[in-house]
Amino acid sequence: MYTLIKKDFLIQKRNLFLSAFIAVLFLAAWSNVSLMFSVIMVSYMLVFGASAYEDKYNSDKLLASLPISKTKIVFAKYLSVYVFAAYALVLNGLIIAVFDVLKLPITIPPLTWQVILAAAGILTVYTSIALPIIFKYGYTRSRMITFILIFVLMFGFGNAQLDTLLPTSESSRLIVLIIGVLLLLAVSVWISLHIYRRREF
Amino acid sequence: MSSILELKGVTKRYQDFALKSIDLTLERGYIMGFIGPNGAGKSTTIKLIMNLIRKDSGEIRIFGMNHEQDEIAIKQRIGFVYDENHYYEELTAQEMKNIIRPFYKRWDDALFNKYARELALPLNKPIKQLSKGMKMKFALIVALSHHAELLILDEPTSGLDPVIRSEMLDILRDVMQDEEKSIFFSTHITSDLDKVADYITFLHHGQIVFSHAKDELLERYRIVKGDKLDLLKHRSLFVSVKEHDYGYTALTDNGPEVRRRLGDSVIMERPSIEDIMLYTIRKDEHRDVHIN
Numbered sequence: 001m002y003t004l005i006k007k008d009f010l011i012q013k014r015n016l017f018l019s020a021f022i023a024v025l026f027l028a029a030w031s032n033v034s035l036m037f038s039v040i041m042v043s044y045m046l047v048f049g050a051s052a053y054e055d056k057y058n059s060d061k062l063l064a065s066l067p068i069s070k071t072k073i074v075f076a077k078y079l080s081v082y083v084f085a086a087y088a089l090v091l092n093g094l095i096i097a098v099f100d101v102l103k104l105p106i107t108i109p110p111l112t113w114q115v116i117l118a119a120a121g122i123l124t125v126y127t128s129i130a131l132p133i134i135f136k137y138g139y140t141r142s143r144m145i146t147f148i149l150i151f152v153l154m155f156g157f158g159n160a161q162l163d164t165l166l167p168t169s170e171s172s173r174l175i176v177l178i179i180g181v182l183l184l185l186a187v188s189v190w191i192s193l194h195i196y197r198r199r200e201f
Numbered sequence: 202m203s204s205i206l207e208l209k210g211v212t213k214r215y216q217d218f219a220l221k222s223i224d225l226t227l228e229r230g231y232i233m234g235f236i237g238p239n240g241a242g243k244s245t246t247i248k249l250i251m252n253l254i255r256k257d258s259g260e261i262r263i264f265g266m267n268h269e270q271d272e273i274a275i276k277q278r279i280g281f282v283y284d285e286n287h288y289y290e291e292l293t294a295q296e297m298k299n300i301i302r303p304f305y306k307r308w309d310d311a312l313f314n315k316y317a318r319e320l321a322l323p324l325n326k327p328i329k330q331l332s333k334g335m336k337m338k339f340a341l342i343v344a345l346s347h348h349a350e351l352l353i354l355d356e357p358t359s360g361l362d363p364v365i366r367s368e369m370l371d372i373l374r375d376v377m378q379d380e381e382k383s384i385f386f387s388t389h390i391t392s393d394l395d396k397v398a399d400y401i402t403f404l405h406h407g408q409i410v411f412s413h414a415k416d417e418l419l420e421r422y423r424i425v426k427g428d429k430l431d432l433l434k435h436r437s438l439f440v441s442v443k444e445h446d447y448g449y450t451a452l453t454d455n456g457p458e459v460r461r462r463l464g465d466s467v468i469m470e471r472p473s474i475e476d477i478m479l480y481t482i483r484k485d486e487h488r489d490v491h492i493n
Contacts, residue, residue, distance in 0.1 A: 014291075065283075
């Protein structure tokens with residue numbers, strides 16, 4: 001599993017650089033939710049960038065021929081979302097630090113646990129819907145849907161304030177929300193496993 | 202002891218193509234050439250063996266194990282080379298090797314480096330900058346570096362120049378010094394098999410035409426050359442016949458009978474595997490046509 005995720009990083013050396021520019025762009029252009037968007041966009045780009053490479057070289061056939069269980073391949077893909085999100089978070093932290101040092105006139109809301117939780121939540125909802133589609137049809141055939149979906153999610157939350165996204169005052173509602181998202185994730189993993197085990201290469 | 206590879210009544214149906222009840226057996230220590238024209242179903246059969254697609258019916262056993270239930274254990278002991286590159290081309294051969302290595306319990310870096318040296322594989326160049334021949338060599342080296350007992354090769358030599366093909370065949374012969382290993386080798390370049398194969402399995406229109414020891418085939422079949430006169434009476438002796446102005450050339454699977462009936466009026470020669478394949482396909486295409 002570790003090797004599979006490491007591979008997703010290795011094959012995307014160029015995208016890892018590119019993601020820094022995306023992050024700067026988002027951080028500079030948006031206002032109150034820019035940090036959250038930047039983390040989501042960078043994660044999105046890297047998770048699906050890896051799938052794009054896989055499709056380009058038909059490497060699914062390679063992975064399916066190696067002694068790796070299909071369960072591991074599916075789990076690794078879901079796990080990679082959070083590894084890329086962690087990378088995106090660190091990357092954004094670094095860029096904000098650079099903004100600070102340069103005293104650029106850009107105000108970015110501070111990195112709070114609400115930001116992290118909201119980003120993780122939106123990413124989880126997104127990948128829960130997108131990954132089963134990708135496991136079924138491959139990246140290339142599903143990229144329109146997954147692309148539209150990320151923008152629907154982004155603009156859907158675009159005007160929202162963080163406090164309306166996350167009801168910080170009512171912890172019970174928050175817990176219900178978290179459980180709901182985790183359930184969605186579990187169902188998504190189950191569907192992906194089912195699809196990928198039956199997929200023909 | 203069980204066979205290294207065994208297919209029994211394996212079928213796979215697509216909308217426009219079907220593999221019909223494939224039976225074949227490969228024992229330890231032998232190379233089986235798997236031949237047939239493009240579209241015969243060779244790659245489909247290999248995908249079934251590798252469990253990349255699911256069979257409709259039949260049984261596939263590898264190392265005596267069920268190829269679906271024991272998939273991971275089986276794949277630990279299989280090396281594969283496909284007709285196309287499936288590696289991440291942005292990576293160097295070295296980086297790609299490092300990704301594959303952890304998946305194989307018996308990976309042997311010393312062996313990998315030995316083959317890489319012998320075949321002059323540039324380890325630090327991105328794979329996309331390698332020639333087709335080099336990519337194939339890389340795939341072959343990866344297939345050989347984890348002490349696989351069964352090598353599955355799908356058209357590994359197609360599109361390669363004769364020098365690289367010969368180098369690859371030399372390596373395969375070298376591997377076969379170890380009598381515990383077997384190779385299943387699909388190709389339409391049958392001259393490769395003249396040199397290395399022990400068994401030939403011929404697939405045509407999704408069906409196995411024959412699966413025999415190569416030497417037995419080359420003994421049984423004969424190319425016959427003669428004049429037109431004797432052809433009319435004896436057409437049934439031949440698998441198929443090519444006629445031309447001054448006579449005919451034909452393939453027979455019954456040399457002694459041809460000699461007995463036609464005596465010295467014909468010349469008989471040993472066929473190549475390609476001859477056997479081409480004349481057999483010809484028979485199929487002309488089955489319902491009266492040949493003049």
